[in-house]
Amino acid sequence: MSVITGDRTRHKGLRVLAAAVGMAVATATTLLAGGMNAAPAAAVVPPSQDSFYQPPAGFEAQEPGTVLRSREVRLAVLTVLPLNVRSWQLMYRTTDLFDQPSVAVSTVILPAGADPNRSRPLVSLQFYYDSASPDCAPSFVLQQGAGLPGVEGIHSQSELIALAALISQGWAVSIPDYEGLQGHLAVAKEPGYMTLDGIRAAERFQPLGLAGAETPVAMWGYSGGGMGSGWAAEMQPSYAPELNVKGIALGAPTSDxxxxxxxxxxxxxxxxxxxxxxxxxxxxxxxxxxxxxxxxxxxxxxxxxxxxxxxxxxxxxxxxxxxxxxxxxxxxxxxxxxxxxxxxxTVLGSNIPTAPIFLYQGVFDEAVPVWTNDRLSQRWCAGGASVQYTRDHLSEHLTLPSLGMAQTFNWLKSRLAPNAPDQIGCRTDDVVSMLADFNALLSQIEINLNATFGALGFPIGPRER
Known part of the structure; x- marks a missing residue:
């Protein structure tokens, strides 16, 4: 483990971080935005008032992952600037924390211009929306015209950098409302069920053109989203063993x-x-x-x-x-x-994942204690899981999403690459900072931008791969 010495080094690191985060937000917005002069969108009603979110009669008889209804939606930066993607909402049958039939909604996304006849990986991205109100769910706040006020609207866009990186690869993305229609944050099992059934629903949704259960799948989540992804990792071997899960990335998951x-x-x-x-x-x-x-x-x-x-x-x-x-x-x-x-x-670690795991955690995280995920890694490894665990000694809870993003994204690319070798065994790396790969992430996104659209001011979107 390297050691940081002196305030001068730390202050320089924080200046680099501030610049990098600003660049990332600008790049992500540019990557996804569909036009700078978008017409105002009609207001979107929240889930509590939207009949789309009402479970249809008889849904209980369907198998988990069945698409019960769908609609195409427009996504936007800060609810105003349209994203240059195709996106749909899927309501699907799933299972609740008491193992009873339930429903959930996911937002599924394709890169603009994607050929639905070409197979592609699917990444399930679990947002850290961390609210017991269903009106704060990603399926609502990402829509053009949703109109959450002030900082709440800004927060809803905080994971667009991750979405931009995934779309830049030509991958399909599923963003599930893994807290369900009741806002069940922090409960046992249910977030995993709803994440896994969101993947099943995406694989069955014909407009995405995925290869069914053969589709290479990855999952990614931070904080509350890491907790949802952690439950998906633990539930997948018994609940959805048919899924072709290549890797699961968890950032500072709330594991206790x-x-x-x-x-x-x-x-x-x-x-x-x-x-x-x-x-x-x-x-x-x-x-x-x-x-x-x-x-x-x-x-x-x-x-x-x-x-x-x-x-x-x-x-x-x-x-x-x-x-x-x-x-x-x-x-x-x-x-x-x-x-x-x-x-x-609600403590993670009792069920052992079979998919490869990338776990990252800030040693000085003020919200999620590092010992909780030290223990989680140890429990999973003792049970035979393969865990690559990175402990970042510069980051805390609010900076690690940015500092850790590039290394996580590169790990996801390595897992979703054709004929990727198996990740075997467990490893723990103590690093000063995961920031080293951040510029590589920005460069990759910008390469895709420049290869597709050369003229400033035109709609921007990712290259079809």
Missing amino acids: VVSLLHVNGSMFASLIGIGIASLSKAYPKFHDATYAHLTPEGQALMDRTNAQCLPRNALTQMFVDYQRLLTLPIADFLALPEIKEVFDA
């Missing part, structure tokens, strides 16, 4: 929900409220035990949290002390049988 309590009173304190509010929606006994020990102020906070997106919760719940909102000590609350049972069930 109760560990988030260490952020109590910090700038990340909202993660506690979001997790407890969501689990209260999902598990009736957890709800009753929680609300029985919340003060009236605490109950009102949980109700507000369930109705808001991540940025608003993050800004309004900074430095909240949740002990003040409970009528008993936090340790006693966690010891309640109805609470402990749920938190124990």
